[in-house]
Amino acid sequence: MQAFLAATRAGATFPRRYAAAPGLHRRCFSAISTEVVGEVGTADYRLKFKDASGKQISPWHDVPLKSGEFYNCIIEIPKNTKPKMEVATKEEHNPIAQDVKKGKLRDYHGPIFWNYGMIPQTWEDPNVVHPETKCAGDNDPVDVVEIGSASIAQGTVEPVKVLGVLAMIDDGELDWKIIAIRAADPMAAELHDISDVDAKCPGVITGIREWFRWYKTPDGKPLNAFGYEEKALDKKFAIEVIEETHHAWKKLIEGKTAKGKNWLKN
Template identity: 50%
Template sequence: MEIATKDSLNPLKQDVKKGTLRYVHNVFPHKGYIWNYGAIPQTWEDPNHKDSDTGCCGDNDPIDICDIGNQVCSQGEIIKVKVLGTLALIDEGETDWKVIVINTEDPEAGDFNNIDDVKRLKPGYLEATVDWFRRYKIPDGKPENEFAFNGDFKDRDFAIQTVKSTHEFWKALISNKSNAGELNCMNTSVSDSPFCCSAADAEAVVKSAGAFGPEEPIPSSVNKWFYYEN
């Protein structure tokens, strides 16, 4: 599932690749996603800004999060999270931050306040996270992803500053002070944005999408495993 940033009102949609629905590959030993994977609203990794730490520009998307809580979230669910740290993925030459968080309603949330707590209380989880992001595109014929900081996680303060900076990039975007390119900034909630639309205009966009059709069957390939040497 992706935020369709080029569509009006940025709906959540299943990603399509070469005309077919896209599913995440199972790269042994990881079955699907190993956390709740989502994004922080009102953030933007500016593709025209070269990050001083990674040396790469942003990936033109909201900043991603990996929620390490115990509850499996539903698609589109909105949760409040506590920031713990971040991983600097370099995805095809672009900076793609992965912020490690925990749902504030998780019964163990009080035990997690920084990235070192994850290392201590969930041993192996961060290493598995690096391994997941390094290899998840290999089944598509792409090379392993790389990381800034040698794949080390940065702490909570660094991560919060990263979130704040990407929020500033978003504010410039939504106020038309940065070039949006193909992004669709139409919205209903930022009243001083030149892209803010009326409720009637938003309703028209929703109605134009049409009714839901029947679900497509899930292909058997979704359960295929891929194996690679470390």
């Protein structure tokens, strides 16, 4: 992390390896495809999701929470890339787009070292204050940091094995970071809980924590904080977070919670 920070502060550049997926994970989601609209690296770029009939669908609302025993992760930012891409929760059908702030496309100041995405059918409710962290949710689906060896194409729906979670606090909002590994990764058979990550992948949890602690500081922002004494919480806790945020999402789409500017199917 120190080397990464030093390099970014010194103005080092990193390879911008970036490609949109031609289709979703065909092993489990052969009926879903993606379509690129606009040019990568522009504000017009969108990655749209479609069903077997060609009808546009929402990766947030239409992709299921789980594939059998595994949770689904929609990859927004492939490993070792810089553009800050996200499912656009406020746009119709929620395509993937590059985040824009103050009229400018957002890029990380250095590459993210893991695949990054979100769990469909989850929502961190900004109306609910968490009893331990005393922070409300960030109004987004739950984030996933996928620690496997492969770079996964943007738009892939990847079944993942949940291992643990960090309770990041960003600008006063609770922003859970689920730590997971894709079910098909060779290392997945050896990792069953967060303690296995510590034992068999030393430095990974610390790396994730410190990357997310520091990544906004080149923009003059303060360090991000972490709840629960900065510990990575175990698999059981992580699954409870996912299920609680899935329940919050259900209330959102059923109209039991104010939707704000979020785009919903109904």
